[in-house]
Amino acid sequence: MSDNITFIGVGAIGLPVAARIAEAGHRVTGVDPRPEAAERAAGTRIESMVTNMSEVDELATVVVMVATPTQLTGLVDDALEQDLNGSGWIIMSTVGPDSVRTEAERLQAAGAMVIDSPVSGDIPGTGTGSLTLFTSGAPSDIEALGDVLDAVGPRNVVGERIGEGQAFKLVNQHLCAIHIAAAAEALNLADRMGLDPEKALRAVENGGAGSRMLSDRGPRMLALGQIEVHNSIGIFVKDAGMVVHTGHRCRAQVPLAEAANQRYRLAADMDLLTEDDSQVIRTYR
Structure with missing residues (x-):
C-alpha cells in the first residue's frame, strides 16, 4: 500500500497515533475540522493538516479515528464522492459492530479494502506503540496494511469478519x-x-x-x-x-x-x- 496516509480524527488519542505512524516513515496528512487540531499537530512529524477530506488529493490509505457511528457515516458519505478503488481503510474508531459492517460494505462496494481495528489504551500509551488493537478483516487486507498497524501497536488479529474487532x-x-x-x-x-x-x-x-x-x-x-x-x-x-x-x-x-x-x-x-x-x-x- 501507499506510504501516503490520510488520518481522519486528530483528537486526544488520534493525534499521538497519527504522529506515531508518521514517525514510522509514512507521510501523514491529518484531517480534522477543529482549528486547534492543526496547532497541536505543529510540533509533530505529521506533514500537513486540512479541515476537510475533500482537500486531500488522493485517498490511498485512510486511518479513521472519529468518535461516533454518525460521524463515521458522514465521513463515508463524503469519501464516496471520490475514487476509492484500490484504497485501504483502517477503522480504529469504537463505533460498534453494526456501524462498522454497514460502512465497510459501502466502502468495499466502491473498491476499497477495509480493516476493522478499534484501539484500546490511554493517551500516554499512544506515544510508545503500546495500544491494544482488536483487528479483524481479510488476512490479505491485514497483511497489506500491516505496516501501519505495526506502528500503532502489536498485531492482535481476532477474526476475519468485519465487526469482530x-x-x-x-x-x-x-x-x-x-x-x-x-x-x-x-x-x-x-x-x-x-x-x-x-x-x-x-x-x-x-x-x-x-x-x-x-x-x-x-x-x-x-x-x-x-x-x-x-x-x-x-x-x-x-x-x-x-x-x-x-x-x-x-x-x-x-x-x-x-x-x-x-x-x-x-x-x-x-x-x-x-x-x-x-x-x-x-x-x-
Missing part, C-alpha cells in the same frame, strides 16, 4: 467500565468507613481484589488538584452506553454494565465529560 472491543470496554466504577465505589466506601483510602488501595491492590483499573486509576482517584487526562469520562459515557445497547440487542443480561453506565451518565450531568475517567469517583462524594 468491534465486538471484542465492546467486551473490553464492558470490563473496563465496570472495573473503573467499582474501584471508585470501593475507595469511597473505605473513606466513608473512616479508613485511609490510600492505605486501603495499597492493602488490596495486590491481592484477589486487585485489578489493572484499580492500580492505574486508584492513585488518580485519590490525588488532589488538577488530574492529567489519560482517558476522558466522555469515552465511557459513549462506550458503556454502546455496551448496554448491544447487550440488549443480542439479549445478553448486562446489569453491571447498566449500573456503570448510569454512573458515567451522572458524571456527565456533573459536567465531568472532559475530566479523566478516574474522576467518576466524584459522583460518590
Whole structure:
C-alpha cells in the first residue's frame, strides 16, 4: 500500500497515533475540522493538516479515528464522492459492530479494502506503540496494511469478519467500565468507613481484589488538584452506553454494565465529560 496516509480524527488519542505512524516513515496528512487540531499537530512529524477530506488529493490509505457511528457515516458519505478503488481503510474508531459492517460494505462496494481495528489504551500509551488493537478483516487486507498497524501497536488479529474487532472491543470496554466504577465505589466506601483510602488501595491492590483499573486509576482517584487526562469520562459515557445497547440487542443480561453506565451518565450531568475517567469517583462524594 501507499506510504501516503490520510488520518481522519486528530483528537486526544488520534493525534499521538497519527504522529506515531508518521514517525514510522509514512507521510501523514491529518484531517480534522477543529482549528486547534492543526496547532497541536505543529510540533509533530505529521506533514500537513486540512479541515476537510475533500482537500486531500488522493485517498490511498485512510486511518479513521472519529468518535461516533454518525460521524463515521458522514465521513463515508463524503469519501464516496471520490475514487476509492484500490484504497485501504483502517477503522480504529469504537463505533460498534453494526456501524462498522454497514460502512465497510459501502466502502468495499466502491473498491476499497477495509480493516476493522478499534484501539484500546490511554493517551500516554499512544506515544510508545503500546495500544491494544482488536483487528479483524481479510488476512490479505491485514497483511497489506500491516505496516501501519505495526506502528500503532502489536498485531492482535481476532477474526476475519468485519465487526469482530468491534465486538471484542465492546467486551473490553464492558470490563473496563465496570472495573473503573467499582474501584471508585470501593475507595469511597473505605473513606466513608473512616479508613485511609490510600492505605486501603495499597492493602488490596495486590491481592484477589486487585485489578489493572484499580492500580492505574486508584492513585488518580485519590490525588488532589488538577488530574492529567489519560482517558476522558466522555469515552465511557459513549462506550458503556454502546455496551448496554448491544447487550440488549443480542439479549445478553448486562446489569453491571447498566449500573456503570448510569454512573458515567451522572458524571456527565456533573459536567465531568472532559475530566479523566478516574474522576467518576466524584459522583460518590
